[in-house]
Amino acid sequence: MDYAASFLARLPKRKRSIGLDRLNRRMERYLSAEQVRQVMDAYEFAAKAHEGQQRYSGEPYISHPVAVATILADLKLDAQTLMSALLHDVIEDTGVPKEHIAERFGEEVAELVDGVSKLDKIEFRSRAEAQAESFRKMLLAMVGDMRVILVKLADRTHNMRTLWIMPPEKRRRIARETLEIYAPIANRLGMNTIRLELEDLGFRCLHPYRYRVLERALKRAQGTHKQIIQKISRRFDDGLGEAGIDARVAGREKHIYSIYRKMRDKKLALNEIVDVYGLRIVVESVDDCYRALGIVHKCYKPMPGRFKDYIAIPRVNGYQSLHTTLFGPGGLPCEVQIRTDDMDRVAESGIAAHWLYKSGNAPAAQPEVRAREWLANLMEMEEGGSSEEFLESVKIDLFPDKVYVFTPKGDIVRLPRGSTCVDFAYAVHTGVGNRCVAARVDRRPVPLRTVLKNGQTVQIVTARGASPNPAWVNFVVTAKARMAIRNFLKNLQRHEATDLGKRLLDNALREFKLTLRKVPDERMKATLELLGCNEVQELYEQIGLGERMASLVARRLLPEEADKRGGEQAAPLTIAGTEGMVVTYGRCCHPIPGDTVFGYLSAGRGIVIHRDDCGNLTEFRKQPDKWLAVEWERKLNRTFPVEVRAEVRNRLGVLAAVAANISSTETNIEHVQVVERDGDSSSLIFLLQVDGRAQLERVLRSIRAMPDVLSVGRTNT
Structure with a gap:
């Protein structure tokens, strides 16, 4: 302790007024003399680096790192954490490189300081993206060392204590961020003292009038x-x-x-x-x-x-x-x-x-174990997706109150209130969630969207080859489940787009009497370099998603001596209705097998199929380069939606009669809409599921024969 006392005695009074005495008293309670000396050495380094810098209030800037270190000393954190608190703004605000800190204070302290530092030197498209990316970096640094978030929470606590000096708009923004992110993180890590102070300070800054009333x-x-x-x-x-x-x-x-x-x-x-x-x-x-x-x-x-x-x-x-x-x-x-x-x-x-x-x-030890379990889940959410998506997912995951359910083996699974069977499946393991097809709660079968209650025993039924349903995103509660479903669907779309793009490019090359197998490797490499693609799969994916035109890419792949005037006409692309996420069917005209159709390349969506008499055809004619000749496969094994409009007399029970007639043809009704035209007649609009024109004609003949039906036919925009 002699070193600390002599060090403080040497400092001029004006430099001691920044709270160093208070920090020293806190450290003396639990740190050794050598550890105090190391912390004071870090203080000297930070004070010199920040010399001449001032806070918004006019105080010397070094007062802030000292206050942050004092908050952590109150929690009796180790010497390395206190040194990192004193140095936490050095990289960001003074230009001192991380390597210099590592050389002087060790790699452990340098990593802690770097984990807390913001990403101000990187260009972002928006402030929201910069905040989200900075937050992502901090959380990922926590995986290496949990003390990163302790320094950050102490940093935020002192900033909130001095927030009143800031302009109102900035004050409200920082207070909202504190209540949405940092106070919940403190709660998740069990740091009740820090959480309560952050919540009260944040509430006071965000809603000052409500605070005064209470x-x-x-x-x-x-x-x-x-x-x-x-x-x-x-x-x-x-x-x-x-x-x-x-x-x-x-x-x-x-x-x-x-x-x-x-x-x-x-x-x-x-x-x-x-x-x-x-x-x-x-x-x-x-x-x-x-x-x-x-x-x-x-x-x-x-x-x-x-x-x-x-x-x-x-x-x-x-x-x-x-x-x-x-x-x-x-x-x-x-x-x-x-x-x-x-x-x-x-x-x-x-x-x-x-x-x-x-x-x-x-x-x-238990809070650290819980925190590391949480961080492991964050690492799974972090894979894929933007920083802003990640931040939103973490916000959702920070409010975990509170359902405790059991696996069939009696293990406890903790889930946010409102969680469903799908959330439970992903909480057990991402692979279980991706393959789940059914659930049992207390041994009884239930729908996957069933909301779970405390004390229930949940069993998930999986099937090999099963995959997540996109509709699950609409009802899952946990961030882990939401991100896992989105990532799976993104990868699925990428795989399907790659297959489709390869077919489209091969089809386009046939016009020039060429196939992908016959394209020289040197020509393919030159084309990839010209188009900025790292590999051929990336090129196929871009074509499949409609971001590049297959015909233009095909021309670039032609050898210099090839006859670019073309040869045989490319055969139409065949569609089977099972292409998943990269071939969709226009809701404006509801094409079905047997209709004459064409494809329209839509950027980011792939191919959208329309009937040749679609009402939107006029708009598509303006971009003929995006049209694509398509035809149906002969054998199809699925149903397609089609919209039918029936004009009927207005009498009691007519809707039920028409619906019963449709059901008698073994046709499923997806949706019904009633539009009253006048007092004597109404329009009934049915959305049906049919396997082709033959089934549709049977349905229309059956409806047309009814005495109260004035006319019936397909809708057309």
Whole structure:
């Protein structure tokens, strides 16, 4: 400690006014003299690097890194983390390279500093993309070292404490980002102290008027609140003392943002929340927790259905405690939390407790285990997709309240509230989710979109060769499931586009009496280089998605001496209706097998099939280079939608009669619309599923023969 004292004594008073004394006092409580010396060395380096720089408030810039390090010292983080906190803006704001930090303070500190640094030197298309990419980098750095996020959370906490100096628009933006991202991350990592401060500061900056109203209401209720808390505490102390349980009983402080969220989410009045009293009981062992629960239930009657055992089944962030709600004095609700000292320490510090208590005890290690499970899920979500998609997925994943279900083997799976069987399947394993075809809940078959409830046992039925349904994206809740489905469909589309593009290019080459097999390798390589493609598969994919014209690419592939006037006409491309995501059918004209059709190349969608008498034909004629000759395969094994309009007399039961007639032809009705034209007649529009024109003609003849049908035919735009 002598080194720290002499170091501080050497500093001029104006340089000591930035909080260094406070940081030193925090470090002396738990770090060795050598570790304090290393931290002070990092301070000297940072102070010199930031010399001449000022914060928006006019303070020396070094005051910010010192304040960040002090917040982490309060959590008793190790010396490397404190050094990284002091240096965390050096790379970004002073131009000192990462290599220089690694040489001076070691690779471990350099990696931590780099993980926290933003990506200001990279050009982005928008501010949102820059924020999302910076956030992605920080989370991925956490995979290597969890302390990255601890430094970032401390950095954000001090910025929020000094946010009032900023312009209103920037203040609101930073506050919203804090409430949407950083406070939930602190919650996910079990860092309750940091979370509560970030939430209250963020709420105060984003909604200052609402904050003041709630703050005044709490102050008015404070006197009565203290009296009732003291009365309940004395009764608990007496009961616990008689049972021989050594315990600390204290009232829990209410936080304004949590009150605001309860009012907003549960549609409650302020007095309904202010009149709820909270106490915390801290005991020595898990056994004492359950004994204390029995004592408090003797003191006051428990409310039915309001008991939660987070010791047996911890929260997703590792939090453990017993929660119960009692009918207190005068019937007022009283919320009680019962936990051990270790659980209390973990509840306040979360993952930060791991670096102070590395003895391997379960409560301190558990938050890190939970956090690493979460990061493993983030890594799966990170594969594919843009930074902005990743950020939105993480936001969704940061609000995990709270359904606990069981696998058939009895393992617990934690899911966000509202999760479905598909979410459960992806939570078990991405491969299980991709191949799931059915589900059983408590041994009974249920639809895959069934919302799960606490305590249910879920079994997923898989099938080889099965694949995700695009409609699942509309009802899944977890970010992992959503990203896995999207990534699978993207890869599927890419595969289908590659196959289609190859067929289109081969078709176009036939016009010049050439095939892909006969194109010289040198010519293909030159064409790929000219078009900016890394490999031939990429070229096929672009053609299949309509981003390049097959006929133009075919001309580039021709040998120099080839006759470019062409030879035989290319045969029409055959379609079978099973090409998946890269061949779609126009909703304007609903083409079916037997219709004369043509294809239109749409960028990003592939080929869209239209009837030759489609009403949109006029628009497509303006781009003849995007037309494509297509024809149906002879043997098709699927149905196609077709729209039929029937003009009928307005009488009771006519819709049911026409629908029954259609069903008698073994034709499925997808949708029905009734359009009343006048008092005597109506238009019935049916969307049917048919396998071709022959089936459609049977349906039309059957409807036409009905006495109340005036006319019937296909719709045409």
